[in-house]
Amino acid sequence: MMQPIVVGVDGAAHSRAAAVWAAGEATLRGLPLHLVQVSSSADLLVVGRSGTTLGPTLHAVLEHTACPVAIVPSRS
Structure with a gap:
């Protein structure tokens, strides 16, 4: 299955x-292209994480998001 661009x-x-x-x-x-509607007034932002460290994108999310962030690790 082809993975989409999101x-x-x-x-x-x-x-x-x-x-x-x-x-x-x-x-x-x-x-395929998937557009995801995001809201700056969210009560909670949930993001996935692979590996054991937080990458630069996730660090940027944490620095610039006003709401709580749940980081869910992969099960691999």
Whole structure:
């Protein structure tokens, strides 16, 4: 099964630009594209983690998110 390209969108200009870029990338790679609506007023943000350390993307999420974040490790 082909894994999709997933992009979070919230209506802001930068998220629209990310969605346009992701759509082009999905077309180039022949992959499905999934748009995920995100909200800055969430009560809880849940993200997955692989490996034993937090990567730079997850660090950025933790630094810039106003709501609590649940980090769920993979079971591999």
